Amino acid sequence: MRVLITGANRGIGAEMARQMRDRGDEVIACSRGDADWPLDVTRQADFERLSDKLDGAAIDLVICNAGVYLEKGQSVEDGYAPALWDQTFAVNVTGVFLTAKTLLPNLRAAKAPKLAIISSQMGSNTKAPGGSYIYRASKAAALNLGRNLATDLAPQGIAVGIYHPGWVQTDMGGGAADITPVDAANGLISRFDHLSLDTTGCFETWDGEAHPL
DSSP: OEEEESSTTSHHHHHHHHHHHHTTOEEEEEESSSOSEEOOTTOHHHHHHHHHHHTTOOOSEEEEOOOOOOOTTOOTTTOOOHHHHHHHHIIIIIHHHHHHHHHHHHHHTSSSOEEEEEOOGGGOTTOOOSOOHHHHHHHHHHHHHHHHHHHHHGGGTOEEEEEEOOSBSSTTTOTTOSBOHHHHHHHHHHHHHHOOTTTTTEEEETTSOBOOO
C-alpha cells in the first residue's frame, strides 16, 4: 500500500510512518522544512510542487496529520489574538482541505482509496469543558469538513474517516498525557485498515470507539 502522511517529521506522524514502513507499506512522509517530501500545508506553491512530483501516481491512503496548537496559556480576557486564529485555521482546516483537493487525482487512481483526517475529541460538540477556543474550533471544523467530504467522495469510491488520536505524549500533548506515540500510531493504523465505504464518515477514537460528534 502506498501511503502519504502530512506532518510526518515528529510525534504521531513520524511514528505512523515508521510503523507502516516496518510492515511493508510505501510511505511518502511530508513535512515542513528539510524533507524528502517538503510540504507546508499553508503554502499553495508546496502543494503544486508535490502534485508535480507525484505525477499522478496512485495513493491508497492519505493521512491528514499536520496540525498546530498555538494558544496554550491564553486567557479569554486578553488572549486569543486574531493572528493565532488565522495561523491555526490555515494549518488545521484549510491545510486539510488543500491536501484532500490536491491529492484527489492520486486517490482516484487507487483501487480502494482512503482519506484519514486527524481531528480530536476537542472538536466534539458534546464535550465542551471550556478553554482552548481556537484549537477546539479548528478541530470541530476539521470534523465537519471530513464528514462532508465523506458524502461528496463516496460516489467516487473514496472512503473518509475522522479520528481522535488520544491524549498523546508529544510536544503538543505534553509529558502527562495518557498514551505514547507508539500506542496512538498503532491504534490509528488499525482504524485506517478497517476504514471502508461502509464506514465512511466515521468519527472514531484511536482504540476503535465511536466518538460523539
